[in-house]
Each structure stands twice: as C-alpha cells, then as structure tokens.
Amino acid sequence: MNPIISACHLHVAAVLKLGDSAVDATAGNGNDTLFLARLVGKQGVVHSFDIQQQAIDNTQALLHAHSLESQVRLHKQSHTEMSKYLMPGTVGAVLFNLGYLPRGDKTLVTKPETTVIALNASISLLRPGGLVAIVTYSGHSGGEVEEQKVAEFCGALSSRDFSVLKLELINKPNSPPRLWLIYKAVK
Numbered sequence: 001m002n003p004i005i006s007a008c009h010l011h012v013a014a015v016l017k018l019g020d021s022a023v024d025a026t027a028g029n030g031n032d033t034l035f036l037a038r039l040v041g042k043q044g045v046v047h048s049f050d051i052q053q054q055a056i057d058n059t060q061a062l063l064h065a066h067s068l069e070s071q072v073r074l075h076k077q078s079h080t081e082m083s084k085y086l087m088p089g090t091v092g093a094v095l096f097n098l099g100y101l102p103r104g105d106k107t108l109v110t111k112p113e114t115t116v117i118a119l120n121a122s123i124s125l126l127r128p129g130g131l132v133a134i135v136t137y138s139g140h141s142g143g144e145v146e147e148q149k150v151a152e153f154c155g156a157l158s159s160r161d162f163s164v165l166k167l168e169l170i171n172k173p174n175s176p177p178r179l180w181l182i183y184k185a186v187k
C-alpha cells in the first residue's frame with residue numbers, strides 16, 4: 001500500500017473505536033470504507049459518499065464480499081451533504097481521499113470549492129479527540145489548486161481548537177501525495 005495511505009490508516013485506527021460513527025467522504029473503490037467499517041464494528045456506522053454510481057457499486061461489492069454492509073450507509077451524493085446525516089460533535093473520523101476514481105473516469109475529480117465546503121462540514125461533525133484525514137494529489141489537472149486550498153483551510157484553523165499535522169514523502173519524484181491530519185482538541 002502507498003505509504004501515505006498506510007500512515008492515514010494508522011492515525012485513523014488510533015482514534016476510531018468500536019461503536020463510533022465515521023465518514024468516508026470519497027468512497028471510490030471502497031477500500032477506505034471497508035477499513036472504517038472494520039474499525040467501528042457492528043455497533044458503529046460509516047456514512048460513505050461518492051458522486052459516481054460506479055464508485056457506489058464498487059464499494060457495495062467490496063463490503064458484500066466481506067459481509068460488512070450492515071454498518072455502512074452508502075450515499076450517491078456529494079460529500080458537501082454529510083451534515084444531513086450526522087449530528088455535530090458525534091463523529092470519530094472523517095476521511096477524504098481526493099482526486100479521481102482509480103481505474104475510472106479521470107475527468108470526474110474532486111473540486112476545490114466543494115472540497116472546502118465539505119471540510120467545513122466535517123470539522124463541525126467531529127467529537128473532541130476526533131480526526132479529519134485528507135490525502136491530496138497534486139499531479140493531476142486541478143490537483144495543485146485543490147491541495148493549496150486544503151493547505152489554506154488547515155492553516156487557518158484555530159490552534160486552540162485544532163492541531164494539524166502534514167505528512168509528505170520527501171524523496172519521491174512526480175508530485176507524490178500528501179497527508180493532512182486535523183485533530184479536534186479535547187478540552
């Protein structure tokens with residue numbers, strides 16, 4: 001697995017507990033949804049969003065193959081709608097794996113404007129100690145602008161309410177992915 005995705009999963013696994021609520025903001029092929037579903041268990045719930053039917057179908061099939069459909073709600077909707085399904089202050093982790101569907105239509109990518117709307121929604125949903133994890137890809141068209149918007153969003157968060165970490169691969173060529181981790185303070 002890509003080391004940035006491994007690092008993302010390590011941080012999420014340290015925060016999410018059995019019975020928690022979680023969000024996969026970009027379901028894609030379902031790998032992150034499957035990972036979250038295992039962590040929250042049968043008592044928990046994962047709300048998973050994607051705008052492409054192909055992504056919803058792929059995620060559904062992966063969950064079915066692992067008998068983990070019962071704790072996942074799939075939404076063929078933009079992640080900007082996540083606040084409709086969850087109460088503020090109740091979510092353990094929200095994961096964004098931005099960009100396009102691997103092996104899918106590369107023109108259907110996440111967009112900076114909607115990503116920032118969804119990031120704002122996600123930090124309102126977090127419980128104290130909760131985490132928003134974002135993987136950005138600057139190598140595709142529009143990816144650099146989106147990563148810059150994520151950087152600006154993270155940099156503007158109050159340091160009293162949030163701690164933000166940025167992880168990057170420093171010895172890889174060709175615009176490697178970056179990981180942004182927003183931890184909500186416990187007061």
Ligand code: SAM
Pocket residue numbers: 025026027028029030031032033049050051052055077078079080097098099100101102108109110111114
């Ligand atoms: N997490 C996925 C996995 O484990 O396979 C990979 C996600 S893929 C890199 C990015 C996904 O974001 C694509 O499937 C794309 O359709 C989806 N996407 C694009 N815009 C979106 C939006 N506004 N709301 C939700 N999903 C979106």
